[in-house]
């Protein structure tokens with residue numbers, strides 16, 4: 001039998017390759033239109049999924065290869081923000097003041113990101129795994145609550161078993177993935193492949209619902225293609241089967257990531273059900289988030305690709321919403337170079353901390369246990385360096401000179417080497433006059449695809 005871990009990894013890689021190959025997340029006309037919408041609506045302060053309170057109503061989208069525990073905690077931390085009573089800063093505030101605010105936890109009161117989700121996990125793999133491996137897969141920390149575990153698969157029994165495993169592991173919610181467009185996932189009838197089989201979805205909904213008492217949600221695309229749009233029907237089915245919320249990425253499977261997300265389908269789903277509806281697709285700024293709420297009346301917004309490129313987005317949405325409520329005009333902090341440097345250093349330190357959980361075995365490994373430890377250490381090290389490169393890459397895009405840094409760190413073999421280069425880069429930048437730069441993530445996400453291969 002094939003190693004379920006390996007199969008999951010392959011699927012995850014394929015997911016990432018498939019998603020990153022598409023070159024579309026950059027339509028200035030659409031973004032302009034979204035910004036011109038009357039922003040009467042605000043991202044809601046809270047929503048409830050079953051008995052779980054999500055406050056504010058913002059969700060970090062599940063992203064294979066990205067939203068592991070380090071990234072999730074990093075985003076939660078980056079999302080901390082001051083409440084409306086505290087001093088709210090505007091876009092014109094002093095650059096260095098902004099840098100301090102980002103770092104000072106004492107001035108931060110609450111996280112702007114209401115819910116985080118794991119990367120998708122194969123239900124088949126999970127139900128077959130040994131206990132120790134499972135624990136590794138389902139690792140999360142206390143400060144991640146509320147947290148949802150996302151599963152994919154097509155077998156109702158294994159999905160129900162795996163949902164129970166997630167519940168026993170303490171997750172607050174469990175989610176079913178019906179959106180993944182990757183060929184390998186679809187070939188097993190998982191992800192968006194299931195969108196062609198509503199009767200099977202109904203069976204899965206019922207089995208999983210009966211298996212767990214925690215809130216059960218589903219994240220899906222609009223349908224397989226334009227000739228088979230099923231999102232409204234699917235949302236009604238979810239409601240009838242006792243699910244607690246639905247999240248729609250407003251594209252079809254055939255759309256991949258091309259074109260614009262069609263928010264009108266989020267509005268149609270919202271009209272059709274009483275369940276909380278989470279809108280997803282193409283939110284890149286607080287203005288976009290407000291525009292989606294305005295256009296669809298969705299109960300919460302979910303953000304994917306914008307988060308690794310701009311980890312402040314949840315905090316910015318919270319600030320924008322709060323200032324708008326108080327002053328009528330939404331404003332939010334924009335990160336300085338120094339903020340960006342602190343952020344990258346924080347993320348790298350978190351990654352290195354994870355590596356330290358798998359200590360190096362001095363000398364040659366002789367026993368099986370030593371060999372396993374050595375393998376674990378090497379794999380943790382490789383993973384961390386890969387992620388550092390990924391992140392440095394996303395994060396320095398749009399920063400003048402960022403391309404040189406990206407080239408420089410490409411060959412780095414050790415975490416400390418990547419960190420030194422990043423540090424040298426930002427030190428040089430600090431000597432230059434300040435300029436307003438925000439990372440553009442499109443090309444970077446694609447560049448990363450080749451690194452993730």
Ligand SMILES: Cc1cc2nc3c(=O)[nH]c(=O)nc-3n(C[C@H](O)[C@H](O)[C@H](O)COP(=O)(O)O)c2cc1C
Pocket residue numbers: 015016019061062063064065066118119120150177178179180219249280281282283302303304305306
């Ligand atoms: C690298 C990558 C990995 C993803 N992995 C998952 C996943 O594991 N589960 C899932 O439901 N969606 C996954 N998605 C889709 C996102 O959750 C989200 O629906 C999509 O990116 C659209 O939202 P956005 O426009 O805010 O990025 C992934 C997307 C990307 C870019």
